[in-house]
Amino acid sequence: MSAILKRETRAYFDSLIGYIFLTAFFAGSGILFGVTSLQYGSTDMSGMYSGLFFILLVLIPILTMRTLSEEKRQKTDQLLLTAPISLTSLVLGKFFAAMIIYSIGVCMTLVYAVVISFFGAVSWLTVVGNVVGLLLLGAAYIAVGMLISSLTENQVIAAIGGFAATLLLYLIGTVAEIIPVQWISKILSELSFATRYNPFTYGVFDFSNVLFFISATVIFIFMTIRVLERRRWS
Amino acid sequence: MIEVRNLVKTYGDKHAVAGISFTANDGEILGFLGPNGAGKSTTMNILTGYLSSTSGEAYINGHDILEDPIAAKKEIGYLPEFPPLYLDMTVREYLCFVYELRGCRLPRNTHLKEICELVKMDNVIDRRINNLSKGYKQRVGLAQALVGNPNVLILDEPTVGLDPKQIIEIRTLIKKLGKNHTVILSSHILSEVQAVCDRIVVINQGKIVADDTADNLSRELTADHKLIARIDGPKDEVIKLVQTIPGVVSIVADMQRERGVWEYNIEAVEGTDIRRELNRRLMSRNWYILGLRSSELSLEDIFLKLTMGESVNEFLADKADDLAEHYEEAEK
Numbered sequence: 001m002s003a004i005l006k007r008e009t010r011a012y013f014d015s016l017i018g019y020i021f022l023t024a025f026f027a028g029s030g031i032l033f034g035v036t037s038l039q040y041g042s043t044d045m046s047g048m049y050s051g052l053f054f055i056l057l058v059l060i061p062i063l064t065m066r067t068l069s070e071e072k073r074q075k076t077d078q079l080l081l082t083a084p085i086s087l088t089s090l091v092l093g094k095f096f097a098a099m100i101i102y103s104i105g106v107c108m109t110l111v112y113a114v115v116i117s118f119f120g121a122v123s124w125l126t127v128v129g130n131v132v133g134l135l136l137l138g139a140a141y142i143a144v145g146m147l148i149s150s151l152t153e154n155q156v157i158a159a160i161g162g163f164a165a166t167l168l169l170y171l172i173g174t175v176a177e178i179i180p181v182q183w184i185s186k187i188l189s190e191l192s193f194a195t196r197y198n199p200f201t202y203g204v205f206d207f208s209n210v211l212f213f214i215s216a217t218v219i220f221i222f223m224t225i226r227v228l229e230r231r232r233w234s
Numbered sequence: 235m236i237e238v239r240n241l242v243k244t245y246g247d248k249h250a251v252a253g254i255s256f257t258a259n260d261g262e263i264l265g266f267l268g269p270n271g272a273g274k275s276t277t278m279n280i281l282t283g284y285l286s287s288t289s290g291e292a293y294i295n296g297h298d299i300l301e302d303p304i305a306a307k308k309e310i311g312y313l314p315e316f317p318p319l320y321l322d323m324t325v326r327e328y329l330c331f332v333y334e335l336r337g338c339r340l341p342r343n344t345h346l347k348e349i350c351e352l353v354k355m356d357n358v359i360d361r362r363i364n365n366l367s368k369g370y371k372q373r374v375g376l377a378q379a380l381v382g383n384p385n386v387l388i389l390d391e392p393t394v395g396l397d398p399k400q401i402i403e404i405r406t407l408i409k410k411l412g413k414n415h416t417v418i419l420s421s422h423i424l425s426e427v428q429a430v431c432d433r434i435v436v437i438n439q440g441k442i443v444a445d446d447t448a449d450n451l452s453r454e455l456t457a458d459h460k461l462i463a464r465i466d467g468p469k470d471e472v473i474k475l476v477q478t479i480p481g482v483v484s485i486v487a488d489m490q491r492e493r494g495v496w497e498y499n500i501e502a503v504e505g506t507d508i509r510r511e512l513n514r515r516l517m518s519r520n521w522y523i524l525g526l527r528s529s530e531l532s533l534e535d536i537f538l539k540l541t542m543g544e545s546v547n548e549f550l551a552d553k554a555d556d557l558a559e560h561y562e563e564a565e566k
């Protein structure tokens with residue numbers, strides 16, 4: 001796994017995707033920070049963190065679009081899949097590489113917290129809650145993006161598909177509200193990424209939400225592994 | 235050692251591999267010979283665990299590739315049909331990655347250096363793979379298969395895209411590697427597998443049509459009775475003369491190569507050697523043979539020969555007739 005993790009992390013920066021992602025992340029969070037906290041002179045950063053939710057919808061698919069589609073297209077998957085490593089360590093290696101880049105982005109939001117701390121008291125507990133929530137949300141999105149990337153050889157399709165999938169997971173909550181059947185609506189809203197994520201931005205640290213994102217991540221990673229395994233049999 | 239039993243791979247209702255069994259022993263170079271779409275790459279992809287077989291078993295040094303893939307894959311170095319290269323890496327970075335990926339224990343720098351010297355690419359080690367020529371990319375692919383000194387080498391068309399000098403170098407290298415590795419290589423060139431391999435497995439449409447030592451197969455497949463001769467002499471009379479030689483089935487003038495010198499395809503009854511008689515008769519008329527060689531069987535002929543057995547001669551005679559007609563028309 002470490003070989004893949006290392007190569008992938010490097011590849012993010014060799015192929016510029018890493019820089020593009022981080023720049024866009026920094027710019028996006030900066031703008032959000034400007035129009036929420038700075039404009040109102042508030043030390044409450046939840047505006048930025050809840051806004052980042054939407055930015056991730058676009059940015060995470062960019063991060064994950066190449067992970068598996070490009071290997072298939074360039075036929076380098078033949079090297080990886082015939083190497084003496086398990087599919088799990090292959091997928092996890094790629095997952096954690098994306099997580100590393102993503103975490104760098106998330107850590108950059110701490111810069112704004114530091115900026116604010118010069119002007120007033122920052123509720124660091126809330127900030128930590130936000131960062132943890134953002135990491136969990138990102139992990140689940142990365143797993144979704146990788147799943148989509150494993151389904152195609154075309155990175156553009158992988159990016160668009162990833163965007164559609166993450167958007168869908170977000171919209172589940174909205175759909176839930178318009179579905180009249182109570183129990184379906186209830187289940188769907190339980191599954192909504194937005195409903196699960198928002199409490200983190202208020203600084204509410206609900207363990208069931210943590211568990212939700214971790215399980216979602218595990219499930220999507222597992223499905224990615226299954227896709228690769230199935231392709232062998234097709 | 236590689237053992238394969240009854241390997242089948244189907245795509246929908248198409249049999250890409252339809253029940254292949256063979257064994258490759260230690261220190262043996264086994265050649266897969268077959269036309270496009272025969273199932274060579276598919277078989278190799280199954281042996282290396284890239285694809286799963288629909289049914290059948292494959293063992294690499296005793297490890298079942300399906301049951302115990304990681305142990306089996308440790309034993310294999312694989313050069314796929316398209317070398318799996320990361321184009322944005324340098325050769326050194328790439329080989330280091332493969333080294334780590336395969337969990338090698340050998341001293342890294344000396345080991346990689348040895349490999350680069352072996353495949354003669356130590357001069358490009360710090361170049362980006364993207365900027366290498368096709369032949370050098372192929373070498374990087376080969377080098378990648380050698381990382382970690384695996385016992386078993388599976389090479390899918392290793393010489394494709396190389397220039398003649400490189401082809402000879404790589405063949406020599408493979409022969410050298412074959413002394414202490416089990417090697418399987420595929421090719422659609424008969425002379426290539428004849429030159430390199432100890433044993434040849436001929437595959438057509440997913441089935442094995444022959445499995446024999448290279449020597450035996452070569453004997454069976456060479457066409458001493460089919461000659462290509464370059465003769466200095468008047469064309470029509472030469473043809474008339476040669477036709478009277480006992481055993482000659484047909485003679486067709488091919489092309490005028492030099493002034494007054496024509497190239498002829500001469501076919502005799504299988505098993506007869508007409509070369510001496512040909513010489514004698516032409517000499518008596520003061521015509522000269524300027525070149526004489528046996529014509530190589532094309533892959534198509536080989537499969538016909540292997541799959542059709544007796545009826546082949548008839549077929550070849552027909553073919554010669556077709557050819558003659560073709561040339562007649564061409565002359566008009």
Ligand SMILES: Nc1ncnc2c1ncn2[C@@H]1O[C@H](COP(=O)(O)OP(=O)(O)OP(=O)(O)O)[C@@H](O)[C@H]1O
Binds near residue numbers: 249268273275277422
């Ligand atoms: N993914 C696939 N789906 C459907 N058919 C396939 C697939 N892969 C291979 N085939 C078919 O299986 C057969 C064997 O293909 P394979 O690539 O093994 O041939 P080959 O002997 O390596 O040929 P070549 O000399 O052209 O490399 C071909 O008829 C091919 O069309």
Ligand SMILES: [Mg+2]
Binds near residue numbers: 274275276315390
């Ligand atoms: Mg092939």
